Amino acid sequence: MTGKALGRRGQSWNISACVIALGPPATLLVVRLTGLDATTPVAVPMVLFPYSTVLCAVVLAMTATVPALRSRWAVVVSAALVLAHAAVLAPRFVPERRHVPAQSPELRVATLNTNGGAADPRAVVELVRTERIDVLAVEQTPSAGVKALDEAGLGTLMPFRELHPEYDSSxxxxxPLSDGGTTHVDTAWPQTTTEVTADGRRVHFVAVHTYYPLGDTERWARDMAALTAVARRSRPDTVFLGDFNASLDHASMRDLLAAGLTDVHAELGRGWSRTWPVGLAFVPPLIQLDHVLHGPGLAGVSAGERTVPGTDHRAVVAVLALLPTKDRVT
Known part of the structure; x- marks a missing residue:
């Protein structure tokens, strides 16, 4: 075989490798733009959409600069994919310029999936103490987990509670809390709800834990649709917080946000925060499944993640300001 033939064969292999590399990002982009991930197996890899952007950028750099991989069509295709992905992702990295009046009352909130109560209860109490949390939602917390939190001293810091370990969340x-209970909608299990009075206003809280798409995409999609229905009926002073088993790239999450909620991370330009998994050797948190969402009566002031030993989720901590009626975005 001549050197020229070998060169053609090598180029053919390079082109095939580029096709293989760009195929998944292109597929995820189409699904992201069409919103066809719900109730389909694509709902699971959809959480990797930001990483597919990185893959496209790597292919672009290599095909543009490495002589053995240089290909005009690969450069054009990968560049187009990078631009399209960037256009989709960009809004979550641009902070919203919300006017929050000075001296606006604030609520410090947090959510944590305790992994069946395995989270270190003393670490949870320390988180509440150091972050001065006003409202804490815990998910996947059975009766034993509730008891462990009380024994660690959470009752001293947070004497008011709406407990539903028989379902999942508390x-x-x-x-003081009022109007506590659970939702009565089509979710895999009831979601815990309650109201907190702050500055004379009643703020409605929903502790969220949906089914997971890897187990049953249709069940997960119904959970998200049911939460969207609840959000549409909610007042401006509403907070949904918990483990949604969904990222900002899922169509069902975007539907939930379109019902009148704002993701505090995206609002503050922190749209690629990662809360899961935690505790795996050599594997950092990769995706954000845990969120704090709020209605137009509030605005995000800060948001962050905290590691709590014993659980595979990071806690999300957020500070929310209560806005005067005139400053609400509807």
Whole structure:
């Protein structure tokens, strides 16, 4: 075989490798733009959409600069994919310029999936103490987990609570609670709800834990649709927080946000925060499944993630300001 033939064969292999590399990002982009991930197996890899952007950028750099991989069509295709992905992702990295009046009352909230109560209860109490949390939502917390949190001293810091370990989630608070209970919608299990009064206003809280798409995409999609229905009926002073088993790239999450909620991370330009998995050797958190969403009566002031030993999720901590009526975005 001549050197020229070998060169053609090598180029053919390079082109095939580029096709293989760009195929998944292109597929995810089409699904992301069409919103066809719900109730389909694509719902699971959809959480990797930001990483597919990185893959496209790597292919672009290599095909543009490495002589053995140089290919005009690969450069054009990968560049187009990078631009399209960037256009989709960009809004979550641009902070919203919300006017929050000085001296606006604030609520410090947090959510944590305790991994069946395995989260270190003393670490949870320390998180509440150091972050001065007003309202804490815990998910996947059975009766034994509730007891462990009480024994660790959470009751002293947060004497008010709406507990539903028989279902999944509970809400703790420094402030008195009212109108507690659970949702009565088509979710795999009821979601815990309650209200907190702050500055004379009643803020409605929903502790969220949906089914997971890897187990049953249709069940997960119904959970998200049911939460969207609840959000449409909610008042402006509403907070949904918990483990949604969904990222900002899922169509069902975007539907939930379109019902009148704002993701505090995206609002603050922190749209690629990662909360899961935690505790795996040599594997950092990769995706964000845990969120704090709020209605137009509030605005995000800060958001962050905290590691709590014993659980595979990071806690999300957020500070929310209560806006005067005139400053609400509807």
């Amino acid at each position: 809400i703790y608070s420094r402030r």
